[in-house]
Amino acid sequence: MSHWNTLLQSALVGTARQPVPAADAMAGEFGGLLQAIQSGDAQGQLLRVAGAVAIGRRAGFVAPGLSPSDAPIAAADERPVLNDPALQAAIADALASGPLRLQHEGLAAVTAAGLRLPHNLLPTALDAGRRAIDLRPSVIPALGERGLWLAARNDDWRYAVGASEQADAQTRWDEGSLEQRRAVLVEQRRSDPAAARDRLAAELPQLPAKERAALLGALAENIGPDDEALIDAQLKDRARDVRQAAVELLQRLPASAHVQRIEAFLAPLLSQVGGAWQLNAPEAADPRWKDDAIDPVRPTHDSLGERAWWLYQLVRQAPLSWWTTHTGMTPAALLGWAEKSDWKDALFRGWNEAILATADVDWGDAMLDHHHTRYSQRAWVGQLLALLPRERRERHWVIELGLADSGVQNVIAFADQACAPGETPSAELSLQLAGALRTRVERGDLANDYVLRQVLGNAAALLHADALHLLADLPRAAEESPGLASALSDTARIVRARQLFATLRLSSTSSSSSSSSSSQGRP
Secondary structure, eight states, rough: OHHHHHHHHHHHHTTTOOOOOOTTTTTTTHHHHHHHOOOOOHHHHHHHOOOOOOOOHHHHHOOTSSOOSOOOOOOOSSSSSSHHHHHHHHHHHHHEEEEEEEEHHHHHHHTTTTTTTOOHHHHHHHHHHHHHHHGGHHHHHHHHHHHHHHHHTTTGGGGGGGTTTOOOHHHHHHHHOHHHHHHHHHHHHHHHHHHHHHHHHHHHGGHHHHHHHHHHGGGTOOOOGGHHHHHHGGGGGSHHHHHHHHHHTTTTTTTHHHHHHHHHHHGEEEEETTEEEEEOOSSSSSGGGGGGGGOSOOOOOOOHHHHHHHHHHHHHSSSHHHHHHHHHHHHHHHHHHHTSSSSHHHHHHHHHHHHHHHTTHHHHHHHHOOOOGGGOOOTHHHHHHHHHHHHHHHHHHHHHTOOOOHHHHHHHHHHHHSOTOOOOOOHHHHHHHHHHOOOOOOOTTGOOOOOHHHHHHHHHHOGGGGGGGGGGTTOOSSSSSHHHHHHHHHHHHHHHHHHHHHHHHHHHHHHHHHHHHHTTTTO
8 A cells, every 4th residue: 555545544544543654664855854744743743744745746756665766767758748838828727627628628739739748737637637537538648658657656647557658559458558458459449350359358357347348348349240259248247337338239239149138028018909009018027137137126216116127128228220120110200109108218218228329320319309398307418419410419409599598508508418528519500609698698697697607618618619709808897796707707718728729739730731741742
C-alpha cells in the first residue's frame, strides 16, 4: 500500500487507532522533509504530512520501496508542446471549471494539432480524467510521454498508465492501458478477426471483470459466426457486465444458438386470435433460462411485476427483426400495437434496450416518433437520438421546437445527450437555437428562469461554431443578481475558449494543407 493510502486510513479510523505512518524509509530531500515535520501531536502530524505528500504526488513523488535512482526515465516526446499562453490559459480554465464538453474540445484540439500539453497542465489534466471517466479518451492522447510517466507515479492517475505512444501493437497489448488494449483488438479485428479473437480468448481467464467486459465488446467490430463459441461461453460468466456484453453481441448474430433459444421461448407467448396478435407473459420461470443470462428473481425495487420481469428479459434479448418477420408489422405498427397491450412496459423497455444494443436506426427512429410528445418523461431519449444520423436526429428536434415554449430548452438538453464529444448540431439548427436563446436573454427571461441559465451555458459548449457569435456579448443589465451575472460570465468564457480552440484547429488544418500542397508540387 502506498504512503498516501496509509495516511488516508489513519485519517478515516483516527490516529488513536492507526498512527501516522513513519517516513524513516524514505530517502532524499522529500523524505527528510517528512521526517522533519513528523513531530508534535498525532493529529497535527497527520495534517502536515498529508499536505506535503499531496503536493509531492502532483509533482510525481516516488513512493517508498522504489528508490528515486531506480525510477524509469520518461521517453522523449516527439510532439511539440503547446506554447501559446492564451490557449494554455483557456485549457487550464476549462479543465478546472469548464463543462465536460468544453474539456473534451480543448484536449482534442491540442491532439488534432499534433501538440501535447505543457508540463504545468499535466497534473490538472490527469486530475480531470480521474474525476470524469468519459474524459479519459481525450486526456490520454494529449499527455505526451512525460504525462504517461507522471501517471505511473500516482495511484490516482493509474488509469492513464500505458505503453509509449511510439510502441508497436504487441507492446501496447502487453503493457498498455485498458483503452490501448481495446484499441489494439479493434484494429486487429478489421484486418484479421480470427487472430484478434484468439488473442482475446487466451487472455480472458486472467482478466478482472471490468476488463473482460470492455475487451469482449471489441468483438462487435467485424463480428461473424466464427465468434459465436467464444461469446456464448461468456453467458456463464460470474460478472453481470460480462454476461450483458455477451448478450448484446449475440443479438448481432441472428443465427446463433442463443438467439434461437430466446426465439423458442418467445414464440409460444405470441399468438394470433381473430386476426389480431396477442401477447402473454411466461406463467413460470424456466430452469433453462440460467444458460441464457436470464435472471428468474425480480430485483426487489424493480417497477415491473414478476411475469413482466421475465417477459422483459426475453424481449431485450430477441433480435428486433424477429418481431417484424413473425408478425408482418413494421416497427411503427408494432409500437402502436404494444401501446394497447397489458405488457406494454415490458415490451417498450425490452425493445428500447435491444435498439441500443444493436444500434438499429429504423427502430430508434420509430420509437422516437411514437413518443415525441413525451420526451421529458423518457430518460433514454438522448441515447436513441445518438444512434441516428444528424439529418434524422434533427427531424425530431424540429418537432420538439414546435411543441411548447420550452422546446428550445428541451432540444438543447437532448442534443447535449445525443451529440458525442466533438459533435454538434448542424450549423442551420444551431443558428436557430442560438437566435432563440438570444431573443429570450434580450427580453429579460434570464432574471427568473433558472433552468434557462443552465441551458445557456450548455448551448455555448454544444452548438456549431458558426452560431457562437449569437451567444457572444449578450446584453448585461445594470443590476444583476449573483446567479445571473455568473451565468452570463460563464457563457462568455465558454464562447471565448471555443473560439480560441477553433483557431488551433484551423492552424493545424492550414499546416496540413500547406504541407500537402508543397509535397504535391515536388517533381
